[in-house]
Amino acid sequence: MIRRSLRPRPAGPLAGAVRVGAGLLALAAAATATAQATLPVTPAQRSTAQQVAQQGVPFEELAPDAPDSYTVKSGDTLWRISGLFLRKPWRWPELWGMNLADIRNPHLIYPGQVLWLDRSGDRARLRLGQPVGGGSNATVKLSPRVRSGPVGNDAISSVPLHLIAPFLNEAVVFNTDELGGAPRVVAAPEGRVLMSRGELAYVRGDLGGLRDWRLFRETKPLRDPETQEVLGHEARFVGTAEFVRPGDTVATADGKAQVVPATVRIISNREEVGIGDRLAPVPSRDFSSYAPHAPANPVNGRIIAIYGDALSAGQNQIVSLNRGSADGMERGHVLSLWQRGATTVDRSDPDRAVMQLPDERNGLLFVFSVFDRVSYALILQVQAPVRAGDRFTQPD
Incomplete structure (x- = not known):
């Protein structure tokens, strides 16, 4: 599983004084x-x-x-x-x-x-x-x-980090469907089947001593809009949980082994946690800044989907792209967004010739999370609704 996060990491103490004519970008500091x-x-x-x-x-x-x-x-x-x-x-x-x-x-x-x-x-x-x-x-x-x-x-x-912060834990792509073997919720107190914030849940699987976990539901394949190849698996985010106590295996009165599941507490939930939901560790936070920049080489790809399964998206919404680190995509890349040209009929032609209208530039994307073959991007600017299949390139 590959995980990346963008939260800024605090730097060391500021020391030193501003230098004349040093350029815009900082107070002159002696960092470690x-x-x-x-x-x-x-x-x-x-x-x-x-x-x-x-x-x-x-x-x-x-x-x-x-x-x-x-x-x-x-x-x-x-x-x-x-x-x-x-x-x-x-x-x-x-x-x-x-x-x-x-x-x-x-x-x-x-x-x-x-x-x-x-x-x-x-x-x-x-x-x-x-x-x-x-x-x-x-x-x-x-x-x-x-x-x-x-x-x-x-x-x-x-860029406005509050726009992408909610997606840093939620928008996750797995290279394979490895959640199938991840720890899973198997029960809850008092026979409940749905759990909310503050409630306990019982889990089977190796928690490895980790404290913080994310909860996901079934994954869906992310397919390349052009080739239909599966580029990764996107999981449906459910919430977060913290470790309470480990599981164990005990012997019954007749000498048989009996499983005692581990216990976690639901810390937050986008929807109610259910039996069968899978757990994945919360990634470490990376508090380093990143700056918008154009790709060094030409880029040409397509939007896979609008995050959240919407049919279209506008400014400040998130989309998945069919290019990742294996294709040279980097966090901070700015991309031109193109609206797919419509197929129409030449009504002035007696033969009603079918025409494919050219793509038109529609806005800008900002890549904030990169996986092997898939990336997530924030729509910075847009003129018309963005849809799956729309094209992106390096900015002109």
């Missing part, structure tokens, strides 16, 4: 060597930043109404701020060239920081701070601020 080794900067992002650190972006890549300066607010996201300055928000590394010797993490952006657009020369760059005095050659004055507590607690996120 361990933290620096695990910072979520992809090789492609770092390469782009290195290439443009002294170049900036052409003015035509700026949004038509890009502000001269902007003060970061609570609730802002990397995506929203990028969209204020750029026509294509996923191209943020090209605008935010980093001084990589000083700035190790491009995601430490905090409410209250002032970003200003440097239009000097023939290209634009984004800076941290604000110009003092007038003219394009004005110096930049920065005042360090002391922050208590761990880095990352108040840093802005890449």
